[in-house]
Amino acid sequence: MKMNRFKGWLYLLPALLFLGVFMLYPLVDVVIYSLEEGYNSASQTYFGVGLYNFSYVLHDPYFLQAVKNTLLLVVITVPVSTGLALLISMLLASIPKLRDLFQTVFFLPYVTNTLAVGLVFMILFKKTPYSDGMINALIALFGGESVDFIDGPYWAKMLVMCLYTVWVVMPFKILILTSALASVNPDYYKVARVDATPKWRIFTKITLPMISPMIFYLVITGFIGAFKAYSDEVALFGTNLNAAGMNTIVGYVYDMLYGDSGGYPSYASAAALILFAIVLTITVINLLVSRRHVHYA
Amino acid sequence: MKISLEHVTKQFPNRNRKDKSVVTAVNDFTYEIPDGTLTGLLGPSGCGKSTTLNLICGLETPTSGRIYFGGEDVTDLPPEMRGVGIVFQNYALYPHLTVLENILFPLQNLRGAQKLSKQVMLEKAKEAAALVQISDYLERRPKEMSGGQQQRVAIARALVKRPRILLLDEPLSNLDARLRLQTREEIRRIQRETGITTVFVTHDQEEAMSISDQIVVMKSGLVQQIGKPQEVYDDPVNLFVAKFLGTPPVNVFEGRIENGQLWIGQAAVLPAPAAKPQKVYVGIRPEGFIPDPAGPLECRVHAVEVMGRDTSVVCSHDAASAQIRAIIDAENKITGETVRFRLRPAKVDAFHIETEERIALS
Numbered sequence: 001m002k003m004n005r006f007k008g009w010l011y012l013l014p015a016l017l018f019l020g021v022f023m024l025y026p027l028v029d030v031v032i033y034s035l036e037e038g039y040n041s042a043s044q045t046y047f048g049v050g051l052y053n054f055s056y057v058l059h060d061p062y063f064l065q066a067v068k069n070t071l072l073l074v075v076i077t078v079p080v081s082t083g084l085a086l087l088i089s090m091l092l093a094s095i096p097k098l099r100d101l102f103q104t105v106f107f108l109p110y111v112t113n114t115l116a117v118g119l120v121f122m123i124l125f126k127k128t129p130y131s132d133g134m135i136n137a138l139i140a141l142f143g144g145e146s147v148d149f150i151d152g153p154y155w156a157k158m159l160v161m162c163l164y165t166v167w168v169v170m171p172f173k174i175l176i177l178t179s180a181l182a183s184v185n186p187d188y189y190k191v192a193r194v195d196a197t198p199k200w201r202i203f204t205k206i207t208l209p210m211i212s213p214m215i216f217y218l219v220i221t222g223f224i225g226a227f228k229a230y231s232d233e234v235a236l237f238g239t240n241l242n243a244a245g246m247n248t249i250v251g252y253v254y255d256m257l258y259g260d261s262g263g264y265p266s267y268a269s270a271a272a273l274i275l276f277a278i279v280l281t282i283t284v285i286n287l288l289v290s291r292r293h294v295h296y297a
Numbered sequence: 298m299k300i301s302l303e304h305v306t307k308q309f310p311n312r313n314r315k316d317k318s319v320v321t322a323v324n325d326f327t328y329e330i331p332d333g334t335l336t337g338l339l340g341p342s343g344c345g346k347s348t349t350l351n352l353i354c355g356l357e358t359p360t361s362g363r364i365y366f367g368g369e370d371v372t373d374l375p376p377e378m379r380g381v382g383i384v385f386q387n388y389a390l391y392p393h394l395t396v397l398e399n400i401l402f403p404l405q406n407l408r409g410a411q412k413l414s415k416q417v418m419l420e421k422a423k424e425a426a427a428l429v430q431i432s433d434y435l436e437r438r439p440k441e442m443s444g445g446q447q448q449r450v451a452i453a454r455a456l457v458k459r460p461r462i463l464l465l466d467e468p469l470s471n472l473d474a475r476l477r478l479q480t481r482e483e484i485r486r487i488q489r490e491t492g493i494t495t496v497f498v499t500h501d502q503e504e505a506m507s508i509s510d511q512i513v514v515m516k517s518g519l520v521q522q523i524g525k526p527q528e529v530y531d532d533p534v535n536l537f538v539a540k541f542l543g544t545p546p547v548n549v550f551e552g553r554i555e556n557g558q559l560w561i562g563q564a565a566v567l568p569a570p571a572a573k574p575q576k577v578y579v580g581i582r583p584e585g586f587i588p589d590p591a592g593p594l595e596c597r598v599h600a601v602e603v604m605g606r607d608t609s610v611v612c613s614h615d616a617a618s619a620q621i622r623a624i625i626d627a628e629n630k631i632t633g634e635t636v637r638f639r640l641r642p643a644k645v646d647a648f649h650i651e652t653e654e655r656i657a658l659s
Contacts (some may be wrong), residue, residue, distance in 0.1 A: 187387060187389035190356055191385065193375075194354060194355075194376045194381060194382070196403070196406050197406045201406065205391070206391060209393040210393075212393075295392065
C-alpha cells in the first residue's frame with residue numbers, strides 16, 4: 001500500500017516538476033514582483049513592499065487606453081464572432097452537397113499565419129498618399145471619402161482590429177458548432193416537424209439548448225482569447241502600439257518588460273495580475289449565467 | 298380515422314452514389330387500416346415497416362401511390378398538416394424541458410385561430426398526463442424518469458393535440474422485459490380509451506400479436522400477409538410468415554407428399570388428400586406435437602426443459618436441419634433416448650419447396 005502510494009507520486013513527478021518550474025514558480029514570482037516597489041532588475045534590489053505598482057499602472061494613461069481597447073475588442077468580437085459562426089454553421093448544415101467544400105474554405109484562416117493575414121488586412125485597408133487599398137477603392141467607388149484605417153481615426157482602427165479578430169477566430173467556432181449541430185439527434189427535429197413547430201421556435205427551443213454547452217465553451221474561450229489579444233494588433237499596427245493608440249493589456253505587459261520603456265517587471269506583473277483578475281471575474285460571471293441557460297445532456 | 302394506402306411504393310437512391318440502382322423500401326403496399334384499431338407493422342429489420350410508418354406520418358413522401366386519411370388525400374400534405382402524433386423508439390423528449398413543458402410543446406406551436414389560452418393548454422396537458430398516468434411527475438426532467446415513464450410522456454406529448462392518427466415507432470424496444478409487458482398493455486388501454494387509430498412498428502412478433510387488432514407482416518418491402526394475429530399465426534401464407542411468428546419458432550422439416558400422405562423421412566405423418574405429389578417443407582408448431590408411443594414421428598431427445606405449466610422437449614430428426622422444440626403438457630414424462638409423436642393437423646403446414654407458399658393438405 002505504502003509502496004503503491006510512493007509509486008503513484010513517482011509517476012506524477014515529471015509532470016509535477018514541469019508544472020512547478022514553469023507554472024507555479026513564475027506565478028508566485030509574478031505576485032512577488034508586483035508587490036516589490038522600485039524594483040531594479042539590474043541590481044536586483046527594491047525599496048519596499050506595497051501596492052504602489054498597482055496604483056502606478058492604474059493611473060497610467062497608456063494602461064487605461066489598453067484596458068479600453070481590450071474591453072471594446074472583447075465586447076464586440078465575442079458576440080459577433082459567435083453569432084456569425086452559428087449562422088454560418090446553420091447554413092452549412094442545411095446544404096449537404098457543398099458542405100465539405102465550404103467547411104474547408106471557412107477553416108482556411110485557422111491554418112494561416114497571423115502575421116501574414118495581418119499584412120493582407122493592412123494592404124486591404126491602407127491609405128497612402130500614392131495608393132489606396134481595396135476597401136478605400138470600394139468606398140471611393142460608391143462616392144465616399146477614403147479613410148486611413150491603419151493610421152487614422154480611432155474608430156477606423158478599432159473597426160479593422162475587430163474585423164480582423166472576428167475573421168481569425170471564426171474558423172474554430174464554425175468547426176465546433178458544425179459538429180455540435182450534427183450531433184443533435186434528428187428525431188427531435190422530426191417530432192418538432194410533426195408537431196408543426198415554427199422554424200424560429202425549433203431554433204430557440206430545441207437547437208440552441210441542445211448545443212448550449214458548446215456555445216458556452218466558445219464564449220468562455222472567446223472571452224479569454226480576446227482578453228489575451230496582442231499578436232493580431234502587432235500584425236496590423238506594428239510594434240509601437242502605444243503610439244498607434246491600439247495597445248492591449250497583454251501588449252502593455254510586454255512593453256513594460258521589453259518595449260522602449262521596458263525594464264519594469266514590477267509594473268508588468270501588476271498589470272498582468274489586473275488582467276488575471278478581470279478574466280477571472282468575467283469567467284465567474286459566465287459560469288453563473290450559464291447555470292440557468294446551459295443544458296448538459 | 299381510417300387510413301388507406303393505395304399501391305404505395307417508396308424507393309430510395311442507393312447509398313453508394315456510383316450505383317444508379319434504387320432500393321425499394323416499400324413495394325406496392327395496398328391496405329385499409331380500419332378506424333379506431335391498433336395495427337402492428339411487423340417484420341425483420343430492413344423490411345420497410347419504419348418507412349411505411351414515415352410515409353403515413355408524412356416524413357417521407359411515396360414514390361408512387363396515394364395515402365388517404367378517411368376520404369382525404371394526404372399524400373402531398375406535409376406532416377404538420379396531417380394531424381398525426383408520433384412516438385420514436387428513443388422517445389425524443391426534449392431533455393432541457395420538464396415533463397409538463399414537453400407535453401405543452403405541441404400546444405404552444407398552435408398559431409392564429411387555433412391558438413389556445415394558457416389555462417386551456419395547461420388543462421389539456423394535464424388531461425393527457427392523466428391519461429398515461431404520469432400526473433405525479435410533471436415537474437421532473439426526462440432523465441430523472443425510468444424508460445417506461447419517458448415512454449408515457451412521449452405518448453402524452455403525441456396525444457395532447459388529439460391527433461387523428463397515432464404512430465409508434467418501435468415503442469417498446471428500449472424497455473426491459475418486465476416494463477415491456479406492462480407498457481404494451483398500457484398502449485392497448487390508451488388506444489382503447491381514446492379510440493385513435495394507431496399504427497405501431499415492431500420487429501418483435503410477440504409484441505405485435507399480443508396487442509394488435511390486425512398485423513401486417515412485411516419482408517423486403519413486400520407485404521406478406523395481413524390479418525388478425527391468430528389468423529396469421531394459424532394460417533401463414535408462406536414459410537417466412539410461419540417462421541417469423543411464434544416463440545419458440547415453428548419447426549421445419551423436409552418432407553414430401555406421396556399417395557395422399559404427408560411424409561417426413563419414412564413416416565407418413567398426416568393424410569394429405571388435396572395435395573399433389575411433390576417435395577415440401579413441413580412446418581410444425583411446437584404445440585403441434587403429442588407424445589404417443591404409437592405415433593409416426595420418431596425424434597432423438599437431447600434435453601427436456603421443465604417450464605412448470607408445460608414441458609419443452611429439445612430433440613432432432615434427420616429431416617430437420619435445426620433442432621426441434623416440442624412443447625407438451627407437463628403430465629407427459631419423457632424418458633429414453635427417442636420419443637414418438639403424433640401431430641395435431643391444425644398445427645402442421647406444408648410449403649412449396651421453391652416458392653415457399655403454403656400448400657393445402659386437405
